[in-house]
Amino acid sequence: MIPLHHHRRHAARTVALVVASALGIALDAGTPVQAAPFIDAAADFLASYTGPRDADLDARLAEVIVDPKAGTVSLLGTLAGPIDRASGKFYVFGIDRGRGDVGRDLVFQGPLGGEPKIGAGVRWDAAVGLTASGQAVFFDALNPGVVPLPDVKVNVQGNEISATVPLALFPSQGFRLQDYTFNFWPRSTLSLANTVLSDFAPDNSDAPVSIVGRQVRFSLVRSARVETCLPAASGDVTLRSVDGVEVMDVALQGLPPDSDFALFLLQQPTAPFGVGTYQGDVRTNAAGRGTQRFIGRFAATSFSVAPGAAPAPVLHHEAFPDAQLGPATGPVHQLHLGLWFSSPTDAVKAGCPGDVTPFNGTHNAGIQALSTRNFPAPQGPLLGVGP
Numbered sequence: 001m002i003p004l005h006h007h008r009r010h011a012a013r014t015v016a017l018v019v020a021s022a023l024g025i026a027l028d029a030g031t032p033v034q035a036a037p038f039i040d041a042a043a044d045f046l047a048s049y050t051g052p053r054d055a056d057l058d059a060r061l062a063e064v065i066v067d068p069k070a071g072t073v074s075l076l077g078t079l080a081g082p083i084d085r086a087s088g089k090f091y092v093f094g095i096d097r098g099r100g101d102v103g104r105d106l107v108f109q110g111p112l113g114g115e116p117k118i119g120a121g122v123r124w125d126a127a128v129g130l131t132a133s134g135q136a137v138f139f140d141a142l143n144p145g146v147v148p149l150p151d152v153k154v155n156v157q158g159n160e161i162s163a164t165v166p167l168a169l170f171p172s173q174g175f176r177l178q179d180y181t182f183n184f185w186p187r188s189t190l191s192l193a194n195t196v197l198s199d200f201a202p203d204n205s206d207a208p209v210s211i212v213g214r215q216v217r218f219s220l221v222r223s224a225r226v227e228t229c230l231p232a233a234s235g236d237v238t239l240r241s242v243d244g245v246e247v248m249d250v251a252l253q254g255l256p257p258d259s260d261f262a263l264f265l266l267q268q269p270t271a272p273f274g275v276g277t278y279q280g281d282v283r284t285n286a287a288g289r290g291t292q293r294f295i296g297r298f299a300a301t302s303f304s305v306a307p308g309a310a311p312a313p314v315l316h317h318e319a320f321p322d323a324q325l326g327p328a329t330g331p332v333h334q335l336h337l338g339l340w341f342s343s344p345t346d347a348v349k350a351g352c353p354g355d356v357t358p359f360n361g362t363h364n365a366g367i368q369a370l371s372t373r374n375f376p377a378p379q380g381p382l383l384g385v386g387p
Helices: 100-108 344-349
Strands: 007-010 025-028 059-067 072-079 090-096 126-131 136-140 146-148 154-157 160-166 181-187 215-222 234-242 245-253 260-266 276-283 290-296 303-306 329-333 336-341 368-371
Touching: 059 090, 059 181, 072 090, 072 126, 072 181, 090 100, 126 160, 136 160, 260 290, 276 290, 336 344
Parallel strands: none
Antiparallel strands: 007 290, 025 215, 059 072, 072 160, 090 126, 090 181, 126 136, 136 146, 154 160, 215 234, 215 368, 234 245, 245 290, 260 276, 260 336, 303 329, 336 368
């Protein structure tokens, strides 16, 4: 069969939600989202940078989400390694509201940054700086001066730093809200010197902000066969539509520590499951928690179709070998999610049954741990999601 949805996975979480009630899930239909998270190349330290090349100074993912209804701007930066919270490292989100050359010419190209000049394509006229130790400050290039933001909570978890600030800090300077752009840059110390700036994300330009659009939140619940062996297991899923795809963040808790799980999009949440499509993996930490981001088509329009039977690639020959012929079928929508132990061994260690199932990349997975069986079989939670 041909899955007509694709995905990319990123270790980061969405930081802005709008909640309302529909179909048993949390949902809000606002204005369309404009952009997906920006992904930056690894180990691309600036040639002008003279500080330590620590992993927590290498920007890997950045996102700025504007929620006009809530009046907030949510900022998320992901680094290549865990952030040293005891350090003096500084993480800046520069926003261009329409007069971005002012900030660029003041700092990167002007006297405050010193030599050498950098950031020719990076434009901003206001910025929020987040410290590794959990403080937030605001800087307006049109009215220079650092303003502390004591009421802003800065979240530092592993390699991620995030905060939500008032949209009122960013009145337009000529751009419409949907035209705002941003850049994310770490600094090794709390200094404006160009030589302490380690990376631009994106490198020589800005990325568009995201405007909150249709948002969904729902839960994953324990599968019937793990209710005894995984008494505290659960999952939370948040979804938002982004320019023709969905960004889906999955957060798991109460699962066995240091274990891998495989996530599938399903026609039906319980056996016999129907058509399913492998989306990717989530690994839990020492506390039995795991998070993962998936980008693809996770909506009422998620489906697979096979207009005719055709020879299929055979890559695996384990307990569940690949089919040699793909069967013909009309469009089959997949509106549910299911999560399986990637290893039967991990399931047994947790006191669960050790059945072998085909639900991982090599078709030798364990049993299902969580699913959306809390929704009716023909009306999975993705039914309420649309581009």
